[in-house]
Amino acid sequence: MMEQRFRAISESQNRPQIPVKEQEKRSEMFATKVFNADRMLQFLTKDALESVRSAIFSGSKIDRKMADQIAEAMKTWAISIGATHYTHWFQPLTGSTAEKHDAFFDLLPDGKALEKFGGRQLVQQEPDASSFPSGGIRNTFEARGYTAWDPTSPAFVYDSTLCIPTIFVSYTGEALDNKAPLLRALSAIDEAATAVAKYFDKNVSKVNATLGWEQEYFLLDKALADSRIDITLTGRTLIGRSAAKGQQLGDHYFGVIPSRALGFMKDLERECIQLGIPVKTRHNEVAPNQFELAPVFEEANLAVDHNQLLMDIMNKMADKHNFRVLFHEKPFAGINGSGKHNNWSLATDSGVNLLSPGSTPMKNLQFLTFFITTIKAVDTYEELIGAAIASASNDERLGEYEAPPAIFSVFVGSQLSHVLDELEGVSKGKLSPEEKTELKLNVVGKIPEILLDNTDRNRTSPFAFTGNKFEMRGVGAKTNCAKPMTILNTIVAKQLRDFKKEVDGLIDKKNLKKDEAIFNVLREYIKTSKRIRFDGDGYGDTWQKEARRRKLSHNANTPNALKIMTSKESLALFKDLGVMSEKELTARQDVEFEAYVRHLQIEGRVLGELVYNHIIPAAIEYQNTLIKNVLGLKDIYGAAHKSLSDGQSGIIEKIAESLVSLKKNSDAMVDARIKANKIKENQKKAIAYCDNVKPYFDNIRIQCDILEQLVDDRIWPLTKYRELLFIR
Ligand code: ADP
């Protein structure tokens, strides 16, 4: 191991530059590997094109004959750009993507070879995917699960394989993936938001949720990353003393991108552009070796697929450039972790951003309607959002180093706070003509058209309004965006539905004018959702106390955060909106509990191995050197020599102290694990891991880090933070 560390350092320092040329115009390369609208126009018959279009727009079914035609066209196109295989590409509950490649190649009974791909293979497949987590929905003896084509996300050719985005459902129709519920949630928000948008524009016939994610990640030299088993097996460092210089000087953020990293980014972005991922922004993040990539936003389903695909491409491209990319939310203690901000908004089919203030009072009323309804939804279901972003790894990130806390709140900025306060004062029922004029001219009419709130550098807000969209900042870097997007769109859909009912009720029963009714409902929403608005510092005791007073939830760990998923209210919500059944939710929650346990189990075992097989032996080896030295000194100078009291023997004792504590804590951790492993039920097991096993991790880490400081650098077995963290 020790040698491995030094071999890795030398390898990392002698990397040849990998030449990367970027000559083509991006606009010309864009989506050349995607079977998008342009390709369809070129390769499909008019009828086939029409049936795909109506499937995308209104969810209509594609019949078998059409499917055959579309499959034939896709095959011809894919082969023309080098594809040899096809796969249904799906997103099981593991959080990553899955694929099983089949060759187009086939044999006829007479032995003749040909390339085959028909409508049946395009539309539905039954992969033998019985090992994916299903939370008990599928028993292995009836392990049937189907992947079904999702025509709203275009097929693409990646690595010589035609990839067909699909959903993954059980034989009995339950969702086994992250995409099926997302599509249902998107359809719910479409319906609810379209109905409300019609108050302002009769011609609106569809509303899309939009998502622009910002992906943060760490890049490590491959040899260095691979020299540590914690990084290879858990994606993060479980121990390791902070480097003397971390991010204190703020010199990495937006700094010059190291040339090796830039080479990787150029290669990566080229591939992304060809695959239709509209990547736009790249920059250094706050921590050393940390970077961010952001695209132009897209329709949410497509954006989710693109983010999943991106992470896959990044892993492969990193390998080519002798890097490892880490998506773990907290790979290193003492510096920033990685998140994936989800920027979200709603757009009509005519391209109007419903969360963007306009130039007229009516447009602003539309903006206020969607803005306030969203805040109200978040207030009602804040705890559910917490559940959507909870994971063992994100627990490590939330609440420190620029990550928002686990308490959910909404930042709206001072300008809009002021508008909301004024609206709150609107009188009940009918409005006098003067009041209407006042409202239109001086409140609603005064919202500036361009409201991009540059003042929001308060990174501790978990849900901030940033001028024309909300930005969800608690999402972890590893998380599949489908999870938070499913929740957010579901809760806003629910609130918009309620809003419509209430407004229509006031119009019908109280004889109010439309805008009066809208003002009335919005006023109540502002009043009742006040507690969720918070523009201050999200860290520290003051906010925790205040949040408790406001009765906001604070679930600081995953097992607690997940509980809400199956509360009576949650079950009713998802059922009402047609997003998930009780069976699906319960299964999903169970999968999450189990994933939490598995992660901690692996971390505990890796930590045990590090302690017993690497750290303790190295510490003893150094201690022995010191003992030999002390004995030698004693021989020469006698027992009175000061090395025996203040010098080397002091270090011997410090090492001994750490060793004792290390052994005690590690043994206790193993015992706690054995005990927890005996628990059958996943939820209880997760709680046991959280409460009884995990606390030892910190104690063990402290002792390891003390030893790292004491022991001779030449025999320290693990690659150190300062060696891992500063690529050039
Ligand atoms: P910051 O780093 O300050 O949060 P960026 O400019 O890096 O901001 O990121 C903004 C993100 O918001 C981009 O990914 C962009 O595509 C996305 N975005 C902009 N407008 C919308 C919108 N209407 N809907 C969804 N996402 C949006």
Ligand code: MG
């Ligand atoms: Mg952001």
